Amino acid sequence: MVDKITNVNNKFLTQQATSFLNVFHEPVTPHDLKHRFDILNIHNDGRIPFKEFLTVAEDLGIAFTGTEGREVYDKITNCGKNQVLDEEAFTGGYALVAENENVAIFYKKLLGGGQYDYQDGRTELAMEQMSEALKDHKEDWSQRIQF
Numbered sequence: 001m002v003d004k005i006t007n008v009n010n011k012f013l014t015q016q017a018t019s020f021l022n023v024f025h026e027p028v029t030p031h032d033l034k035h036r037f038d039i040l041n042i043h044n045d046g047r048i049p050f051k052e053f054l055t056v057a058e059d060l061g062i063a064f065t066g067t068e069g070r071e072v073y074d075k076i077t078n079c080g081k082n083q084v085l086d087e088e089a090f091t092g093g094y095a096l097v098a099e100n101e102n103v104a105i106f107y108k109k110l111l112g113g114g115q116y117d118y119q120d121g122r123t124e125l126a127m128e129q130m131s132e133a134l135k136d137h138k139e140d141w142s143q144r145i146q147f
Contacts, residue, residue, distance in 0.1 A: 050069075
């Protein structure tokens, strides 16, 4: 087990050129990958099936065409011993970002917080709209916003 951890850390040391950042704008670490895998492993069975992988890619705003999704999934899966997208393959797949553009896009959006969290009925406000709504300082801020 220690050899696997050391191996993953060595892969990260060689991947500094990718300069991927996590949601806190810090360099990606093996812990970041393990954490993301745990989040994506919704059935807690230690693996991510192809269909779920495509759903994740779609949620990230990645539109794989034709066989691109299968290619990326297979490339990442081949980084593990079990030929499934388990934690070993997922963390090892990060080493492919320098070699494959689609793999790089997947990991960059996933680790950089690129998930689209659609909430029905909610809209984005422009900065001008927020300023206008908050300009009255006589009431508590929560009372000044009625959207």
